[in-house]
Amino acid sequence: MYRRLDSATVDHIRGHAQVPLWFPDPTPPGWRLSGLATVGDSRSGMRACVAAFRGPAPLGGQGQWLFVAEEPGIGLGAGYALLEADPGPAGIGDAPSARISVRGHPLPVWPVPIGAPDRGVYRGEAAGVWLWIIGVPADASFAVLDDLGISDGQRSGLECVEDAERSRLLRPGSDWTAEAG
Numbered sequence: 001m002y003r004r005l006d007s008a009t010v011d012h013i014r015g016h017a018q019v020p021l022w023f024p025d026p027t028p029p030g031w032r033l034s035g036l037a038t039v040g041d042s043r044s045g046m047r048a049c050v051a052a053f054r055g056p057a058p059l060g061g062q063g064q065w066l067f068v069a070e071e072p073g074i075g076l077g078a079g080y081a082l083l084e085a086d087p088g089p090a091g092i093g094d095a096p097s098a099r100i101s102v103r104g105h106p107l108p109v110w111p112v113p114i115g116a117p118d119r120g121v122y123r124g125e126a127a128g129v130w131l132w133i134i135g136v137p138a139d140a141s142f143a144v145l146d147d148l149g150i151s152d153g154q155r156s157g158l159e160c161v162e163d164a165e166r167s168r169l170l171r172p173g174s175d176w177t178a179e180a181g
Helices: 007-016 076-080 138-145
Strands: 032-041 045-056 062-070 098-102 105-111 120-126 129-136 149-151
Touching (some): 007 032, 045 076, 062 076, 062 138, 076 129, 098 138, 105 129, 129 138
Antiparallel strands (some): 120 129
């Protein structure tokens, strides 16, 4: 998890990542960047990137979202979804339940059936890597049905949360239920 949430940190990640750093584009009203995390390092390259956002949920109240991009086999998205293992291509069904816009092009995403009632998870493939969108509480994941678009973090001037509001969802073993509100 990165200590600073600013454009210099975003630029650093984008400059060293081997996967996209997905951000909602346009950012829904009231959503703010609340955390960044990566797998890998600046020397060998970052093979997974996560951007956390918080703001108004589609059905009311507050929500949080994790946008995960990862090379196949990393397992980061599966970990945040509380799956035993990355389901690979077998985890994607025949008919998608939603479409989001990725860099202006429609992309199918599928819900991931999980046993945890506190989160909703969608998954797809974009730019040759897995894309996971995880919403807390579970109904926050309905944001994928609300004309959600994403791009790879090229915009500057993102609004960031204050330090006290930073997402703890990026930490392994965090209490998602307490964090959602």
